Amino acid sequence: MKKILYITTQSPFETYSGGHQRSRLIFKALCEIGKVDLVSFTNDILRKEDKDSDKYSIRFFGPINTEVNQKSLRFRNIFSLLSTDCIEPENNFCSETVAKIIEENEYDYIVIRYIQNALKCGITKGHKIIIDVDDLPEQLFFSVTNFKGYSFSRKIYYYLKSKVSRKYTNNILKNIHHSFLPNKEQIKFKNSSYLPNIPYPFKQNLKDDLVNITEDNSLLFVGLMSWHPNYNGVEYFLKKIFPFLLKSNPLITFNIVGKDLPGDKIKLWSKIKGVNIKGFVENINFEYNKSSVVIVPIFEGAGSNIKVLEAMKNGKTTVLSSHATRGFEDYLVDGKNVFIANNDQEFIDKTLLALSDKDLNKQIAQEAKKTISEEFSFEVFKNYINKIVN
DSSP: OEEEEEEESSOTTOOSSHHHHHHHHHHHHHHHHEEEEEEEEOSSOOOGGGSOOSSEEEEEEEOOOOOOOHHHHHHHHHHGGGSGGGTOOOOHHHHHHHHHHHHHSOOSEEEEESHHHHHHTTOOOEEEEEEEOSSOHHHHHHHHTTOTTSOHHHHHHHHHHHHHHHHHHHHHHHTEEEEEESOGGGOOSTTEEEOOOOOOOOOOOHHHHHOOOOOTTEEEEESOTTSHHHHHHHHHHHHHTHHHHHHHOTTOEEEEEOSOOOHHHHHHHTTSTTEEEEESOSOHHHHHHHOSEEEEOOOOOSSOOHHHHHHHHTTOEEEEEGGGGTTOTTTOOBTTTBEEESSHHHHHHHHHHHHHOHHHHHHHHHHHHHHHHHHOOHHHHHHHHHHHHO
Protein backbone atom coordinates (compact mmCIF):
# COMPACT_ATOMS: atom_id res chain seq x y z
CA MET A 1 0.00 0.00 0.00
CA LYS A 2 1.29 3.45 -0.97
CA LYS A 3 2.08 5.95 1.77
CA ILE A 4 1.08 9.46 0.71
CA LEU A 5 1.48 12.91 2.23
CA TYR A 6 -1.36 15.23 1.19
CA ILE A 7 -0.85 18.99 1.67
CA THR A 8 -3.69 21.48 1.23
CA THR A 9 -4.91 24.84 2.49
CA GLN A 10 -8.55 23.76 2.34
CA SER A 11 -10.10 21.28 4.73
CA PRO A 12 -10.79 18.05 2.84
CA PHE A 13 -13.74 17.51 5.17
CA GLU A 14 -15.64 20.61 3.94
CA THR A 15 -17.60 21.13 0.71
CA TYR A 16 -18.81 24.74 0.88
CA SER A 17 -16.73 25.91 -2.11
CA GLY A 18 -15.56 24.41 -5.40
CA GLY A 19 -11.98 24.42 -4.11
CA HIS A 20 -12.98 22.52 -0.98
CA GLN A 21 -14.93 20.00 -3.05
CA ARG A 22 -11.93 19.25 -5.30
CA SER A 23 -9.67 19.00 -2.24
CA ARG A 24 -12.09 16.52 -0.67
CA LEU A 25 -12.45 14.45 -3.85
CA ILE A 26 -8.67 14.14 -4.24
CA PHE A 27 -8.37 13.22 -0.55
CA LYS A 28 -11.08 10.57 -0.95
CA ALA A 29 -9.39 9.12 -4.04
CA LEU A 30 -5.97 9.01 -2.33
CA CYS A 31 -7.49 7.26 0.71
CA GLU A 32 -8.82 4.53 -1.57
CA ILE A 33 -5.36 4.11 -3.12
CA GLY A 34 -3.13 4.16 -0.02
CA LYS A 35 -2.57 5.38 3.55
CA VAL A 36 -2.68 9.18 3.68
CA ASP A 37 -1.05 11.62 6.08
CA LEU A 38 -2.89 14.96 5.99
CA VAL A 39 -1.40 18.43 6.42
CA SER A 40 -4.01 21.18 6.15
CA PHE A 41 -3.01 24.82 6.70
CA THR A 42 -6.51 26.20 7.06
CA ASN A 43 -8.87 28.36 9.08
CA ASP A 44 -11.56 25.70 8.73
CA ILE A 45 -12.66 23.94 11.92
CA LEU A 46 -11.82 20.27 12.45
CA ARG A 47 -14.88 18.41 13.70
CA LYS A 48 -14.72 15.50 16.13
CA GLU A 49 -16.07 13.08 13.54
CA ASP A 50 -13.12 13.92 11.23
CA LYS A 51 -10.51 12.38 13.54
CA ASP A 52 -7.91 9.83 12.35
CA SER A 53 -9.12 6.64 10.72
CA ASP A 54 -7.55 3.50 9.31
CA LYS A 55 -7.29 5.31 5.95
CA TYR A 56 -5.67 8.56 7.05
CA SER A 57 -3.82 10.33 9.87
CA ILE A 58 -3.93 14.08 10.53
CA ARG A 59 -0.37 15.38 10.94
CA PHE A 60 -1.31 19.06 11.08
CA PHE A 61 -4.62 20.88 10.85
CA GLY A 62 -4.91 24.58 11.68
CA PRO A 63 -4.23 28.19 10.70
CA ILE A 64 -0.91 29.89 9.97
CA ASN A 65 0.22 33.47 10.50
CA THR A 66 -0.12 35.34 7.21
CA GLU A 67 -0.06 38.90 8.57
CA VAL A 68 2.11 41.32 6.58
CA ASN A 69 2.42 45.01 7.42
CA GLN A 70 1.56 47.40 4.61
CA LYS A 71 5.10 48.76 4.29
CA SER A 72 6.64 45.31 3.79
CA LEU A 73 3.73 44.38 1.51
CA ARG A 74 4.43 47.32 -0.81
CA PHE A 75 8.14 46.43 -0.77
CA ARG A 76 7.33 42.81 -1.57
CA ASN A 77 5.03 43.72 -4.45
CA ILE A 78 7.75 45.83 -6.07
CA PHE A 79 10.48 43.19 -5.89
CA SER A 80 8.40 40.02 -6.10
CA LEU A 81 8.66 39.99 -9.89
CA LEU A 82 12.33 39.02 -9.49
CA SER A 83 11.54 35.63 -7.93
CA THR A 84 8.84 33.01 -7.33
CA ASP A 85 7.56 35.38 -4.64
CA CYS A 86 5.42 36.88 -7.43
CA ILE A 87 3.36 33.68 -7.16
CA GLU A 88 3.66 32.91 -3.44
CA PRO A 89 6.47 33.54 -0.92
CA GLU A 90 7.73 30.71 1.25
CA ASN A 91 6.17 30.58 4.71
CA ASN A 92 8.69 29.53 7.36
CA PHE A 93 6.08 27.88 9.56
CA CYS A 94 4.70 25.83 6.67
CA SER A 95 8.09 24.79 5.31
CA GLU A 96 9.43 23.83 8.74
CA THR A 97 6.27 21.89 9.66
CA VAL A 98 6.29 19.90 6.42
CA ALA A 99 10.07 19.32 6.46
CA LYS A 100 9.84 17.78 9.93
CA ILE A 101 6.97 15.46 8.89
CA ILE A 102 8.84 14.34 5.76
CA GLU A 103 11.99 13.73 7.80
CA GLU A 104 10.10 11.47 10.20
CA ASN A 105 8.32 9.44 7.49
CA GLU A 106 9.08 7.66 4.24
CA TYR A 107 6.51 8.65 1.62
CA ASP A 108 5.95 7.18 -1.83
CA TYR A 109 4.37 10.44 -2.99
CA ILE A 110 3.75 13.96 -1.72
CA VAL A 111 0.57 15.38 -3.26
CA ILE A 112 0.08 19.15 -3.02
CA ARG A 113 -2.98 21.22 -3.90
CA TYR A 114 -1.88 24.29 -5.90
CA ILE A 115 1.55 25.52 -6.97
CA GLN A 116 1.12 28.33 -4.43
CA ASN A 117 1.10 25.79 -1.59
CA ALA A 118 4.18 24.04 -2.94
CA LEU A 119 6.01 27.38 -2.86
CA LYS A 120 4.61 28.18 0.58
CA CYS A 121 6.09 24.92 1.86
CA GLY A 122 9.39 25.31 -0.01
CA ILE A 123 8.77 22.20 -2.16
CA THR A 124 9.37 22.98 -5.83
CA LYS A 125 11.14 19.88 -7.18
CA GLY A 126 11.52 16.18 -6.55
CA HIS A 127 10.67 12.78 -8.03
CA LYS A 128 7.97 12.15 -5.40
CA ILE A 129 6.13 15.46 -5.83
CA ILE A 130 2.69 15.61 -7.45
CA ILE A 131 0.98 19.01 -7.72
CA ASP A 132 -2.69 19.49 -8.46
CA VAL A 133 -2.31 22.85 -10.21
CA ASP A 134 -6.02 23.66 -10.60
CA ASP A 135 -5.42 27.41 -11.12
CA LEU A 136 -2.34 28.24 -13.21
CA PRO A 137 -0.86 31.40 -11.64
CA GLU A 138 -0.12 32.99 -15.02
CA GLN A 139 -3.73 32.60 -16.16
CA LEU A 140 -5.09 33.72 -12.80
CA PHE A 141 -3.05 36.93 -13.03
CA PHE A 142 -3.85 37.49 -16.71
CA SER A 143 -7.58 37.08 -16.09
CA VAL A 144 -7.43 40.20 -13.90
CA THR A 145 -6.42 42.27 -16.95
CA ASN A 146 -9.73 41.40 -18.61
CA PHE A 147 -11.93 42.53 -15.73
CA LYS A 148 -13.53 45.87 -16.53
CA GLY A 149 -13.72 47.02 -12.91
CA TYR A 150 -9.95 47.30 -12.35
CA SER A 151 -7.71 50.34 -12.94
CA PHE A 152 -5.26 50.51 -15.84
CA SER A 153 -2.22 50.50 -13.52
CA ARG A 154 -3.51 47.41 -11.70
CA LYS A 155 -4.04 45.63 -15.00
CA ILE A 156 -0.48 46.45 -16.11
CA TYR A 157 0.94 45.10 -12.84
CA TYR A 158 -0.97 41.81 -13.19
CA TYR A 159 -0.05 41.57 -16.87
CA LEU A 160 3.64 41.68 -15.87
CA LYS A 161 3.01 39.12 -13.12
CA SER A 162 1.38 36.78 -15.64
CA LYS A 163 4.40 36.93 -17.94
CA VAL A 164 7.00 36.47 -15.19
CA SER A 165 5.10 33.74 -13.31
CA ARG A 166 4.87 31.59 -16.45
CA LYS A 167 8.65 31.06 -16.40
CA TYR A 168 8.67 30.08 -12.74
CA THR A 169 5.64 27.81 -13.11
CA ASN A 170 7.12 25.96 -16.09
CA ASN A 171 10.37 25.40 -14.20
CA ILE A 172 8.47 23.89 -11.26
CA LEU A 173 6.27 21.63 -13.37
CA LYS A 174 9.26 20.26 -15.31
CA ASN A 175 11.10 19.30 -12.12
CA ILE A 176 8.46 17.28 -10.26
CA HIS A 177 7.07 13.79 -10.76
CA HIS A 178 3.67 14.86 -12.10
CA SER A 179 1.10 17.63 -12.25
CA PHE A 180 -2.68 17.55 -12.70
CA LEU A 181 -4.58 20.28 -14.55
CA PRO A 182 -8.36 20.72 -14.97
CA ASN A 183 -8.09 22.17 -18.49
CA LYS A 184 -6.68 20.07 -21.32
CA GLU A 185 -5.39 23.16 -23.11
CA GLN A 186 -3.08 23.92 -20.16
CA ILE A 187 -1.09 20.69 -20.49
CA LYS A 188 2.43 21.50 -21.75
CA PHE A 189 4.68 18.74 -20.46
CA LYS A 190 4.80 14.93 -20.69
CA ASN A 191 4.63 14.66 -16.90
CA SER A 192 1.29 16.54 -16.78
CA SER A 193 -2.19 15.13 -17.27
CA TYR A 194 -5.85 16.05 -17.22
CA LEU A 195 -7.83 15.80 -13.97
CA PRO A 196 -11.32 17.20 -14.55
CA ASN A 197 -13.42 18.96 -11.99
CA ILE A 198 -16.55 16.98 -11.20
CA PRO A 199 -19.69 17.98 -9.30
CA TYR A 200 -19.52 16.86 -5.70
CA PRO A 201 -21.94 13.98 -5.00
CA PHE A 202 -24.07 15.69 -2.34
CA LYS A 203 -26.67 13.44 -0.76
CA GLN A 204 -30.08 14.04 -2.24
CA ASN A 205 -33.06 14.56 0.02
CA LEU A 206 -35.88 12.33 -1.21
CA LYS A 207 -38.41 15.04 -0.35
CA ASP A 208 -36.51 17.52 -2.54
CA ASP A 209 -36.66 15.13 -5.49
CA LEU A 210 -40.36 14.39 -5.18
CA VAL A 211 -41.71 17.90 -4.69
CA ASN A 212 -41.73 20.25 -7.65
CA ILE A 213 -41.25 23.67 -6.08
CA THR A 214 -39.67 25.58 -8.96
CA GLU A 215 -40.48 29.27 -8.76
CA ASP A 216 -41.12 31.09 -12.03
CA ASN A 217 -38.68 33.89 -12.92
CA SER A 218 -36.19 32.81 -10.23
CA LEU A 219 -32.44 33.16 -10.88
CA LEU A 220 -29.78 31.53 -8.71
CA PHE A 221 -26.06 32.02 -8.17
CA VAL A 222 -24.07 29.65 -5.93
CA GLY A 223 -20.48 30.25 -4.85
CA LEU A 224 -18.09 31.14 -2.04
CA MET A 225 -18.65 34.89 -1.80
CA SER A 226 -15.28 35.76 -0.25
CA TRP A 227 -13.62 34.66 -3.52
CA HIS A 228 -13.14 37.80 -5.61
CA PRO A 229 -14.00 36.28 -9.04
CA ASN A 230 -17.38 35.35 -7.53
CA TYR A 231 -18.34 38.66 -5.95
CA ASN A 232 -16.81 40.67 -8.81
CA GLY A 233 -18.82 38.63 -11.29
CA VAL A 234 -22.08 39.00 -9.37
CA GLU A 235 -21.46 42.71 -8.89
CA TYR A 236 -20.90 43.14 -12.63
CA PHE A 237 -24.08 41.15 -13.32
CA LEU A 238 -26.07 43.37 -10.94
CA LYS A 239 -24.76 46.56 -12.57
CA LYS A 240 -24.71 45.67 -16.26
CA ILE A 241 -27.20 42.85 -16.82
CA PHE A 242 -29.80 42.54 -14.05
CA PRO A 243 -31.34 46.03 -14.60
CA PHE A 244 -32.18 45.11 -18.22
CA LEU A 245 -33.65 41.78 -17.11
CA LEU A 246 -35.91 43.59 -14.62
CA LYS A 247 -36.93 46.09 -17.27
CA SER A 248 -38.12 43.25 -19.50
CA ASN A 249 -39.60 41.21 -16.66
CA PRO A 250 -40.20 43.02 -13.33
CA LEU A 251 -41.10 39.70 -11.64
CA ILE A 252 -37.56 38.31 -11.84
CA THR A 253 -35.87 37.51 -8.53
CA PHE A 254 -32.18 36.77 -7.97
CA ASN A 255 -31.08 34.53 -5.09
CA ILE A 256 -27.40 34.67 -4.10
CA VAL A 257 -26.25 31.63 -2.11
CA GLY A 258 -22.79 31.36 -0.56
CA LYS A 259 -21.02 32.24 2.67
CA ASP A 260 -18.68 35.15 3.54
CA LEU A 261 -19.97 37.93 1.27
CA PRO A 262 -18.22 41.16 2.43
CA GLY A 263 -20.42 43.38 4.57
CA ASP A 264 -20.30 46.37 2.22
CA LYS A 265 -21.62 44.18 -0.61
CA ILE A 266 -24.47 42.86 1.57
CA LYS A 267 -25.52 46.40 2.44
CA LEU A 268 -25.37 47.60 -1.16
CA TRP A 269 -26.89 44.62 -2.93
CA SER A 270 -29.74 44.22 -0.43
CA LYS A 271 -31.16 47.52 -1.65
CA ILE A 272 -31.61 46.23 -5.21
CA LYS A 273 -35.14 45.20 -6.12
CA GLY A 274 -35.53 41.43 -6.54
CA VAL A 275 -32.20 40.51 -4.94
CA ASN A 276 -32.18 38.02 -2.04
CA ILE A 277 -28.85 37.43 -0.27
CA LYS A 278 -29.17 34.05 1.41
CA GLY A 279 -25.59 33.42 2.51
CA PHE A 280 -24.83 29.89 3.68
CA VAL A 281 -27.73 27.43 3.37
CA GLU A 282 -28.03 23.97 4.90
CA ASN A 283 -29.89 22.44 1.95
CA ILE A 284 -28.35 23.48 -1.37
CA ASN A 285 -30.50 20.99 -3.30
CA PHE A 286 -33.61 22.86 -2.14
CA GLU A 287 -32.23 26.10 -3.59
CA TYR A 288 -31.44 24.45 -6.92
CA ASN A 289 -34.88 22.85 -7.14
CA LYS A 290 -36.54 26.17 -6.45
CA SER A 291 -34.70 28.11 -9.17
CA SER A 292 -35.80 28.48 -12.78
CA VAL A 293 -32.34 29.32 -14.14
CA VAL A 294 -28.83 29.24 -12.69
CA ILE A 295 -26.43 31.99 -13.77
CA VAL A 296 -22.61 31.92 -13.74
CA PRO A 297 -21.31 35.42 -14.58
CA ILE A 298 -17.61 34.73 -14.01
CA PHE A 299 -15.11 36.85 -15.97
CA GLU A 300 -11.80 36.17 -14.19
CA GLY A 301 -9.91 33.34 -12.52
CA ALA A 302 -7.78 30.55 -13.96
CA GLY A 303 -9.48 27.33 -12.89
CA SER A 304 -12.65 25.66 -14.05
CA ASN A 305 -15.95 26.56 -12.42
CA ILE A 306 -17.34 23.52 -10.64
CA LYS A 307 -20.54 25.50 -9.99
CA VAL A 308 -21.41 25.00 -13.69
CA LEU A 309 -21.34 21.20 -13.38
CA GLU A 310 -23.12 21.32 -10.03
CA ALA A 311 -26.04 23.21 -11.59
CA MET A 312 -26.16 20.79 -14.54
CA LYS A 313 -26.07 17.80 -12.19
CA ASN A 314 -29.12 19.24 -10.43
CA GLY A 315 -30.94 19.37 -13.76
CA LYS A 316 -30.94 23.14 -14.14
CA THR A 317 -30.65 25.29 -17.25
CA THR A 318 -27.53 27.40 -16.81
CA VAL A 319 -26.57 30.68 -18.44
CA LEU A 320 -22.84 31.25 -18.16
CA SER A 321 -20.17 33.60 -19.45
CA SER A 322 -17.78 32.22 -22.05
CA HIS A 323 -14.98 32.53 -19.47
CA ALA A 324 -16.85 30.13 -17.17
CA THR A 325 -16.70 27.36 -19.80
CA ARG A 326 -12.93 26.94 -19.22
CA GLY A 327 -12.05 23.28 -18.79
CA PHE A 328 -15.42 22.08 -20.03
CA GLU A 329 -15.22 23.19 -23.66
CA ASP A 330 -15.50 19.62 -24.94
CA TYR A 331 -18.76 19.01 -23.07
CA LEU A 332 -20.76 22.26 -23.09
CA VAL A 333 -22.82 23.00 -26.19
CA ASP A 334 -24.60 26.35 -26.43
CA GLY A 335 -28.33 25.90 -26.83
CA LYS A 336 -28.15 22.14 -26.17
CA ASN A 337 -27.11 21.58 -22.53
CA VAL A 338 -26.32 25.18 -21.46
CA PHE A 339 -26.56 28.75 -22.69
CA ILE A 340 -23.17 30.42 -23.28
CA ALA A 341 -23.04 34.23 -23.35
CA ASN A 342 -20.16 35.96 -25.16
CA ASN A 343 -21.21 39.47 -24.15
CA ASP A 344 -23.68 41.37 -21.95
CA GLN A 345 -26.46 41.43 -24.54
CA GLU A 346 -26.26 37.68 -25.09
CA PHE A 347 -26.39 37.17 -21.32
CA ILE A 348 -29.57 39.26 -21.18
CA ASP A 349 -31.22 37.64 -24.21
CA LYS A 350 -30.41 34.04 -23.25
CA THR A 351 -31.49 34.49 -19.65
CA LEU A 352 -34.83 35.92 -20.77
CA LEU A 353 -35.23 33.06 -23.27
CA ALA A 354 -34.49 30.45 -20.60
CA LEU A 355 -37.09 32.03 -18.30
CA SER A 356 -39.82 32.47 -20.90
CA ASP A 357 -39.57 29.27 -22.99
CA LYS A 358 -40.37 26.56 -20.46
CA ASP A 359 -40.22 23.70 -23.00
CA LEU A 360 -36.73 24.73 -24.13
CA ASN A 361 -35.67 25.22 -20.50
CA LYS A 362 -36.78 21.68 -19.65
CA GLN A 363 -35.07 20.23 -22.71
CA ILE A 364 -31.73 21.89 -21.93
CA ALA A 365 -31.95 20.91 -18.25
CA GLN A 366 -32.48 17.25 -19.19
CA GLU A 367 -29.50 17.31 -21.58
CA ALA A 368 -27.39 18.95 -18.87
CA LYS A 369 -28.13 16.21 -16.35
CA LYS A 370 -27.44 13.54 -18.99
CA THR A 371 -24.05 15.09 -19.79
CA ILE A 372 -22.98 14.95 -16.14
CA SER A 373 -24.10 11.35 -15.60
CA GLU A 374 -22.23 10.19 -18.70
CA GLU A 375 -19.03 12.24 -18.56
CA PHE A 376 -18.36 13.21 -14.92
CA SER A 377 -18.25 10.68 -12.08
CA PHE A 378 -16.06 9.97 -9.07
CA GLU A 379 -14.88 6.67 -10.59
CA VAL A 380 -13.58 8.49 -13.66
CA PHE A 381 -11.95 11.12 -11.42
CA LYS A 382 -10.30 8.47 -9.20
CA ASN A 383 -8.98 6.54 -12.19
CA TYR A 384 -7.13 9.61 -13.47
CA ILE A 385 -5.33 9.85 -10.11
CA ASN A 386 -4.83 6.08 -9.80
CA LYS A 387 -2.93 5.94 -13.10
CA ILE A 388 -0.26 8.25 -11.68
CA VAL A 389 -0.16 7.41 -7.99
CA ASN A 390 -0.62 3.64 -8.19
